[in-house]
Amino acid sequence: MLADRGTKVVLDDAKAKQVLEFMRSLTVEKKLMPANIDYQGAIALFASGASGFHLNGEWEISTFQTAKMPFSMTLVPNVFGGQYAVQADSHTLVLPRRDGQTRQQLDQSLGFVKSLLDQSMTWAEGGHVPAWQPVAQSDAYKKLTPQSNYAAAADAAVYDPPGWFSGSGSNFEIVMGSAIGGVETGQLTPDAAIAQMRARLTALTNTPSPV
């Protein structure tokens, strides 16, 4: 959707329309999913057994485990065929360069990073796919279900396009999400949603980066 580090909008209208029409068919036309429900409401429906599927991030696994309901987890299906790809993001640790940093400070920073990686099994239990290969390849992780069911997502993960306004919880996601949400509730037609996305993203790409 974005190119040149978030300075150009390259939205493919045809593909976007195909996707939006598919999503609209699920909620508005075939009524397989409720059109008007909020995040917590969808969770409540699934937890109470009122809905058969729940499409969400893996982090909610603990909610459903606490609710003590029978469920399993799997990869997002490959709806349109072709090469499999899923949107994902990850927790990334950035160590800014600090001139005059002592060896001890560097050791502490790296030690902190190591401590997080050492806890990879805990992260896995919380639903995340561990990036730390010794854990990802271990038998213990492979036996952890339903978390290990979707480990292949890590190989097919596609991050949000880079840009100063992009990233997890960013303006990019808010702009895209509100347009897509509007299609799902029936408020916006796919064409109107695409126009809205394009307009808002163009405004953002035209704004000089403050970072």
Add this chain to the structure above:
Amino acid sequence: MTTVADTRPQHSAPGTVTRDSIDRRIKLFNATCAGVLIAFALLWLVPIAWTIDTAFKPNAETTNPTWAIHDPTLASFRTLLAQGDIWNWYASSFIISTASAAGTVLTASMAAFALSRMRFRFRWVVFWFILIGIMIPHQALIVPQFREVSAMHLLNTYLAVILPQIPLAIAVFIFKQFFDGVPRDLDEAARVDGAGFFRTYWRVVMPLSRPVVSAVAIFTFVWSWNNLLWPLLVLSNPKLMTIPVGIATVQGSYGIRYADTMAFAILGALPLVLLFIFFQRRIVEGIAGTGLKG
């Protein structure tokens, strides 16, 4: 207050307006008014009643709720109080609000005393300088204030919230208006006895100003306690957050644990509700007094 002599006939031929029939009409009218108001008041209480009702249920019962509580429990309250964060938030809110209220009362009353009692050349300049402050909406200043507080290295400290909340121009005017009405002879008497201005302020005028001091103190305390936008910006350390910031930050993460969420709401409101119950009359008098003086 004079009473007007009532010359309407008490009893008279049927069909004419009598004092009795007017009294009865008035009584009926009053009763209707009371009835309508009671109905609305009960409606007004419903959201709070529903909140309390939900908080005493186990979480599982909240996904299909009725007014009846099948399994009353304090579990939600226990969960929240055991969590630890809420105690930090209570402390934070209490410290910040008390300091802000005290700071505002002291600084504003001192400045008002100077403006009311003392003569100096630039008195009117200062007066108008502070007057414009009443019209400045504090919320518009969040961006530059944030930069300033950040440059002072005060982010994530209580001072970051307290200091910008203390200078309240309207408080200066409320105090000044009150002081203007306090007779000067007491001041003069004190000064003849050799008291300086500060002692006159502290020993003579302030003790006479209890109603306005308590009104300003209570209002600043409540306003500071409930302030969300500014503390939200400058307090990102969960240990320092005030109650509203804490609630705003974690409210999404309770998910479908609605009983916990409602218990959280009750615990968040409890300190102010208790304050209100104890100081009800003062608060109401405060609003009425300062409001009508316009």
Add this chain to the structure above:
Amino acid sequence: MTTTTAEDLATTRTPTQDAVRGEHQAGHARPALLLMAPFLILYVLFIIGPSIYMIVMSFFNGSLVQSGLGPFAGFRNYAEALGNPAFWASMWHTLWFTILTTPPLVVLAFVFALLGDRVRRGRWFFRLAFFLPYILPSAVMALIWMWLYTPEIGLLGRVVAAFGFPEPSWLGNPNLAMWSLAFATVWWTLGFNFVLYLAGLQDIPRELYEAASIDGAGPWQQIRKITIPMLARTTSLVVVLQIIASLKVFDQMYIMTSGGPNFSTRPVLEYVYDVGFTDFRVGYAAAVSTLFFILVLAVSGVWVFLTRHQEQGL
């Protein structure tokens, strides 16, 4: 309320009083400054200073994550704001919210106060019922109403469904969300105006009503001819306080809808928050803040102008 001055008291002057007065006339400046200093220092530092800094910042393209003012931008930030549909949308949302909340908050509070004035006993109950919501922090009010508005299991949805109507998406429908927020806000803040009006009503001398009823005026006429005019000053105060408070709205939208759905409830202050603290563009945010500042000043100014005439008329 009378203001006594030293001049008034000195109808019979004595030499000592004169000396005392003259002495104090000279040296007032320094002690006055000392008394005013704490307030003035904080006031300049945190109110006046930032006001000026904000205007300065608006002419640069500063970034939240970089120190300094940033590259000079002239009037570009203002041009961008005034040409940006998102900015105007947020202004409209703020205005719409003000329109939705001010009439009910003034009229309903007045009506309730009128009714309450007729009731001799049990005033504490009405004060409690209407004023209790007012002291709740906005975050608590938001939790309560989000629960009431929860799809499928919220109380309001169930009540509507019980009457046979389909449950509206209170906070999820862009056309309905602002109404839902306004409704919750009226519940939350009506108590303040109620108390203000109740106090005003009690200040109206009873003999006016007695005289009117002897002249044959019914209760409705009494309200129109006596009560409403006598409360004109209170009403104008209530209205302007309400309008200015509505212009500054932020909390409810931030917590309950995050400005959504699809930005349909985002008020000006949340727009400032988004562009300044999420997008990091503090220069642009300062420009928007300055425009907002001017709007609030204009509204206050209009009120001061109007009530100046009103006081003269009375």
